[in-house]
Each structure stands twice: as structure tokens, then as C-alpha cells.
Amino acid sequence: MVSRILAVACLGALLAGAAHAVDPAGSKPQYGRWGFDQAGADPATRPGDNFFRYANGTWLDRTPIPADKPAVSLRLAMTDLTEQRLHELMEASAHAAAPATGLDGKVGAFYQSYMDEARINALGAKPIAAQLDAVRKATTREAQAALMGRTSVDFEGALFNLAMDVDLKDTKHYAVYVTQGGLGLPDRDYYLKPEFARQKAAYEAYVTRLLTLVDWPHAEAAAKDVVAFETAIAQASWSKVEQRDPVAMYNPVSVAELQQMTPGFAWAGYLKSAQLGDLQRIVVAEKTAFPRLAALYARTPVATIQAWQAARIADNAAYYLSQPFQDAYFEMHDKTLTGQQQQAVRWKRAVHAVSGGDCGIGERLDCFGNLGWGVGQLYTAKYFPASSKAKIEELVANLKAAYRVRIEKLDWMGPQTRQEALRKLDTYTIKVGYPDHPRDYANVSVRSDDLAGNVLRAAAADWSYYVGRLNGAVDRSDWIMTPQTNDAYNGSLRDIVFPAAILQPPIFDPDADPAINYGAIGGVIGHELTHGFDDQGRKIDADGALRDWWTAADARAFDERARKLGAQYDAFEPLPGVHINGNLTMGENIADLGGLTLALDAYHASLHGKPAPVIDGLTGDQRVFLGWAQAWRGKLTDDAIRRQVTSDPHSPRGFRVNGPVRNIDAWYQAFGVQAGDKLYLAPEQRVRIW
Structure with missing residues (x-):
């Protein structure tokens, strides 16, 4: 003792x-005389x-x-x-007298691609044209499920989300975990509780705006179908409180058993697109929600699923697209949902796009398609x-x-x-x-000169790292x-x-x-x-x-x-x-x-x-x-x-x-x-x- x-x-x-x-310069606390203001x-x-x-x-x-x-x-x-320090690092890399090489150069080029506002605005929705075209051509639920498997490497959304972490029953090995997904609002309560009626209505208007920007046919009617679909997803999903039980959230099954549990969803194509076609075992999180979600998917018209996927692509990519997309994203995610009154200046958005955030707590934007770990190397080397x-x-x-x-x-x-x-x-x-x-x-x-491409190549590298x-x-x-x-x-x-x-x-x-x-x-x-x-x-x-x-x-x-x-x-x-x-x-x-x-x-x-x-x-x-x-x-x-x-x-x-x-x-x-x-x-x- x-x-x-x-x-x-x-x-x-x-x-x-x-x-x-006491150092020679007579250092003082940042707050007050002794550390408290x-x-x-x-x-x-x-x-x-x-x-x-x-x-x-x-x-x-x-x-x-x-x-x-x-x-x-x-x-x-x-x-x-920290943001200001990252800004200085990125500006220095992007505008070095001699082109920066290696990690410095890549961070600077990524930052520069976000700051090239004129080019991004000229492109409009072109950076996601291929993804939207694939959605239009996927005329079956099986084909749509295969597109969802790309959510870790592209802008698509998914009814079910994949992650890899330590296996909680075999801690010397990793496991693939699959969780409920499919929602564009922060939580199921935003769809189901009357106190969020204003936010839900704004979300429907936002989906309409996104679909209009990508020239989706009958955007307003399609948006109503999309929000109705997500509302049904919310009704089938577990609450945040239910998700806090690690015992209930650990349900290992074979892929064959998962398919039997959810016959309305084509897992083979989904997992193949996620580079997990040979996977034999998977840990299901919200087990009782999965059959409900799969049954909902099986009875939802393919046209609704296509419109939903188009909206998810536009929403996930909006941060990297032309100003109309960015304005729509800000109005919904920042102003309506958090009360933020003014969009951050472009350099701050650029820093966030290159640096990312915390994948464990933040939203998809924070942990998708960036050079966060590389930026961290530059930051800690200096500070x-x-x-x-x-x-x-x-x-x-x-x-x-x-x-x-x-x-x-x-x-x-x-x-x-x-x-x-x-x-x-x-x-x-x-x-x-x-x-x-x-x-x-x-x-x-x-x-x-390729912001969206940088995002997708960084995302692909991250996912390949975890799969590998x-x-x-x-x-x-x-x-x-x-x-x-x-x-x-x-x-x-x-x-x-x-x-x-x-x-x-x-x-x-x-x-x-x-x-x-x-x-x-x-x-x-x-x-x-x-x-x-x-x-x-x-x-x-x-x-x-x-x-x-x-x-x-x-x-x-x-x-x-x-x-x-x-x-x-x-x-x-x-x-x-x-x-x-x-x-x-x-x-x-x-x-x-x-x-x-x-x-x-x-x-x-x-x-x-x-x-x-x-x-x-x-x-x-x-x-x-x-x-x-x-x-x-x-x-x-x-x-x-x-x-x-x-x-x-x-x-x-x-x-x-x-x-x-x-x-x-x-x-x-x-x-x-x-x-x-x-x-x-x-x-x-x-x-x-x-």
C-alpha cells in the first residue's frame, strides 16, 4: 500500500x-493569475x-x-x-515557393482543391454524376443493396452500416460489425416525436432541394416518399438507450444465418461491394431491428429506394460540391439542427475537410475521406x-x-x-x-484540381487499411x-x-x-x-x-x-x-x-x-x-x-x-x-x- x-x-x-x-520569460497561466478566470x-x-x-x-x-x-x-x-494552426500548416504546404512533396504536398494539394471555389462551382453536380447514374441503372433491390455496400468508399448511403473493431468475445482478433442505418436526421426521435415536427418538415424541404439540384424527376413527390421511408426505418430501429447495452448489441452469426434472418435484403452483393465477399462471420448489433428493416426494404418500391439513395449521395457529397449544395447542407445540418446562424468561412471548411474529426463520436463527414492521420503527423511534429x-x-x-x-x-x-x-x-x-x-x-x-476525387481516394485507402x-x-x-x-x-x-x-x-x-x-x-x-x-x-x-x-x-x-x-x-x-x-x-x-x-x-x-x-x-x-x-x-x-x-x-x-x-x-x-x-x-x- x-x-x-x-x-x-x-x-x-x-x-x-x-x-x-518559473522560466526566464516569466510564464503565466492563460486564465487569470493562477489558472482560473x-x-x-x-x-x-x-x-x-x-x-x-x-x-x-x-x-x-x-x-x-x-x-x-x-x-x-x-x-x-x-x-x-488548433484549427488556426492547421490552417497555417495547410496554407504553407499549398503555397510553398517550391512544390511541397510527400505528405506535406498531399495535405497542401487536398486543401488547395477545397479552396478552388471557382472550379468547384463550375462543376455543379458533375462529381457525383457517375454515382447517380449507377442508382438509376440499379432497377432491382438486389442491385440497390450492392450499391449500399459501397458506403465506406463512396458517397452512397446504406440501410445497414459496417465497421471493424476488436471482437468482444475473441479479443485477439478483429470482427466485422453491422448496425442499423438509413436515417438522414440525427436520431429516430426526429421522425417520431411531435416536438421535432419543424425539423422534420425542414428535412423534407432539404431532400426536395437536393433532388432538384441533381435533376431527379418529380423531386417534391420523391422527397415525400424518401421521408416516409426514413420514418418507417426510424419506427423499426432501436433507440439510443437500447443501443447502449453491449450485451444486447453483440450477436455473432454466420453470413448464411444473417441472410435467413433478413430474407428481404441481398447480403451477398452488399458484402461483395464492401470488399468482404469471403466473410463468413459477422456481429449483428440491433438484432430485433434487422428483420423489420429487411422486411421494410423488401416491400418498398424500387423507385423510392432509388430516390432515397440519390438524396443520400447528394447529402454525403454536399460538403464537397458547388455552393448551392453547400448552402443547402448548411441550412439543414447547421442552422436548422443546431441553431448556427452563419456558414463558416471557406478556409475553416477546407481545414475540416482535409483534417477530419473524431470517427468514434462525430458524424460521417468527420471520419470519411480525409488525410486526418497525415495531418496529425504534421501537427504534432510542430506543436x-x-x-x-x-x-x-x-x-x-x-x-x-x-x-x-x-x-x-x-x-x-x-x-x-x-x-x-x-x-x-x-x-x-x-x-x-x-x-x-x-x-x-x-x-x-x-x-x-479534384476535390471529390481526393475524398473518395482517401476513403478507399482508409477502408482498404481496415479490410487488409x-x-x-x-x-x-x-x-x-x-x-x-x-x-x-x-x-x-x-x-x-x-x-x-x-x-x-x-x-x-x-x-x-x-x-x-x-x-x-x-x-x-x-x-x-x-x-x-x-x-x-x-x-x-x-x-x-x-x-x-x-x-x-x-x-x-x-x-x-x-x-x-x-x-x-x-x-x-x-x-x-x-x-x-x-x-x-x-x-x-x-x-x-x-x-x-x-x-x-x-x-x-x-x-x-x-x-x-x-x-x-x-x-x-x-x-x-x-x-x-x-x-x-x-x-x-x-x-x-x-x-x-x-x-x-x-x-x-x-x-x-x-x-x-x-x-x-x-x-x-x-x-x-x-x-x-x-x-x-x-x-x-x-x-x-x-
């Missing part, structure tokens, strides 16, 4: 050293009534949401900085030195040791489950900054987020990954007070560690396999605590009449509570029994909580909130602060929160999980 306590103390030394070292706080708000506003209220009142964004936050400011990587790796490893101490002290977990939990914790690999092995783009052809390794051993060094992504994740490889772009203020500032860093980056690290033990992660064992390793009593104890936490979030109301879904957000809420609790423990251990310094009248515990609250400083448009609550497993940012703190005893003591305050919970009502 002593060695583990010492390991936690080392984290304190690491953070303290980073925070208090006190001018943005609202001391008029009682901490116990709304801690998020107490920490951030003045900033919230004085900071407008930019017209070209659906939100404003300090995290978005981090993304803006994330090896010394930073080593520092954060040490920090994360020591916080992992702190988590071990916490698991050993849990009062509700028995010894058998505890032993398995500790074994699982020990298997986690921490990955920081960027992958150890760069992606090879040597065979990807990129032209400065399907029958090999699992690559434990793999990443699913590019280094320039402002996020972190706990993955199927039992890896916890912190890309370079998230390691900036206010998440991590080497010149800030240690307590602020504990609350911010410490809370994020703890959050990702806790994901391995949330309501989904706890069903995966130390080998990464889907297995129940809990005793019945411990599972009941966990589930009871999770239910109590879910009920708390169900009661939160971000907008009048709009409630958080505690079941949809359960994993993230558990991770937020665990992360902040662990960060506070680690901060205490770092003090070596000494009292925390008081800064500007604030105790160490107060500053830890303020560091967490500042990390979530921001706000969204009402439409963006509605979309998030409906389809996103994360709670809106204010509740990622107020939700966890009200369950931590130390917060009550730190800020004098008492009965009668709006966030107050009696001790027996507070949820303690990890």
Missing part, C-alpha cells in the same frame, strides 16, 4: 513542479444553487455565441487555436514535442495508480469483484499525443482519434487516449496552480479511467472480452447506485419541458462523477499531509472544483441543446458540473452548501459509485 500512496504523491510533485517552475465567475450566485453559474456566470452573460457556430466555450477556443508527451504520460500513469487505491477502498464491493476490477485496471495502456506508428499515405493520389488487417492479429497500438482532435476516449483495446489537441489550457496549463490542473486534466483523466467501469465498461473484463465478472450482489449494488444517479439527471431540465435522459447519458455521468472524485483524491495525496495553500481566499478543494467547472465553461443554442439531449450520450455542459459536485461530500464542506440550496442532497441521497 505504501508504494501506491507514494505513486499518487509523485503525481503531486509532477503537477506542482510544472505549475510552480475569476472575472468570469458570478459571486452573486450561491454555489449551492447553481455551481456552474457561480464559476462561470459573468462569462456566460457577456459572451455571445458566434454566428458561425452553434456554441461557444473555452473548449471550442482550444479547437479554434507537441516529445517532452510534453513524456510529461503527460507520467501524469496519467500516476493518476491510474490513484484509481487503484480508490478501488481497494470501496465499501460496497466484495473481494472477488474487486480483484477482477484491479486486474482490469492494470491492463490499461495509456496513449498520449499521437500514435507510435504513422499511417502510410504513399499510395494515396491527391490532386489540387481484418484477418491479422489485433494492433494494440491502434488509435481511433487523430492527434488534432480535442477530446479523449477509453477504447475497446483497454486503452485510454489523450490526443495532443486536448492538452491545452484550460484542460492542462503547466503554469497554472496545481489544484486547477487536478480539477481540469485530472478530472478528464479520471473520467476516462472510470469509463472502463461505467454501466457499459463494467461488462468488459480484463482481457477486453464481453463477460460478466461481477458477483450478483456487487452487480445489484452497482445498478442501484446507477439508477439513483440516472434519476437525478432525469430531473434536470436544460430547456423548459426538455429533460436530460439519465439512461442515455448514464456512462458519461458516471465517468464525470468518478473523474472529479478521483481528481480530488489525487490532489489531497499530493499535499503529503500538509494543508493546501490558500490563494485569493480560496482553499485547495475550492480551486479543484473551480478547475473542473471552468473546463466546462460554455453554452449552446437551444436547437443544439435539443439535438444533444436527444442523440448525444453527454449531458449539456452545465450539468456536467452541477450533476457531479452535488454528490461529493467535500464540495458541501468547501462551499458551505446547506439544506435549502437548490443543488443540496441529503447525505443518504448522494450517489457514491467509484
